[in-house]
Amino acid sequence: MIAFEHVGKRYGGRFEALAGLDFHVRRGEMVFLTGHSGAGKSSLLRLIMRLERPSRGRVMVAGHDIDRLHDSQVPFYRRQIGVVFQDHQLLLDRSVFANVALPLEIQGVEPREAARRVRAALEKVGLLHREKALPIELSSGEQQRIGIARAVVNKPALLLADEPTGNLDPQLSADIMRLFEDFNRIGTTVMVASHDLALIARLRHRVLRLRDGRLIADEHAHEVAS
């Protein structure tokens, strides 16, 4: 699903945020990405989303070198990736329903079909009963669930999350990670950047560890546990 081949990223021509990255993520895998602040986790995710382009090497997603996508193909490409941010980035003056519907609205999905898909996504994150609420009326854990519903409403093959539990207490963080596991179980490839080492260790998935822009460990569940 994802292949990094000797990938490097420089910002402003001098600073190397990522260097010599080589790894593969198989379709259907769930992977954590960890490392200190500034290690390059967000940069790596931004390369996959093609919000940034590599200074070196190739980023392959679903068999395509995404650097070779024509500008006109990029919006279509991005729509196939669900993205969850730490601060969920919900529109505060729109209902829960409208927030989750937004990606479908942008694509021009027919309203009845969109409503069906929005409700299915809300049901998966356990918040169908809050569809009329405004984001401000929800707890931070619930807001993050809405962010996840919006990310999956398109049924993306790939789900990326950048510190999705950054602001949540341990119990809510575990609940959110369990949701990612649910989507992974139904076939979605999931990559979650997180610095919550205790939680990551408990969940027993593969862990890619970055330090100063380099991959210093690629640990599979059995190695993490031992």
Ligand SMILES: Nc1ncnc2c1ncn2[C@@H]1O[C@H](COP(=O)(O)OP(=O)(O)OP(=O)(O)O)[C@@H](O)[C@H]1O
């Ligand atoms: N657009 C940019 N221009 C210049 N430097 C950048 C840019 N984006 C990131 N960097 C730098 O690249 C390095 C990696 O940053 P990145 O945000 O990818 O790390 P991170 O592991 O996600 O950190 P954090 O957990 O703090 O978000 C940092 O030193 C950062 O300052």
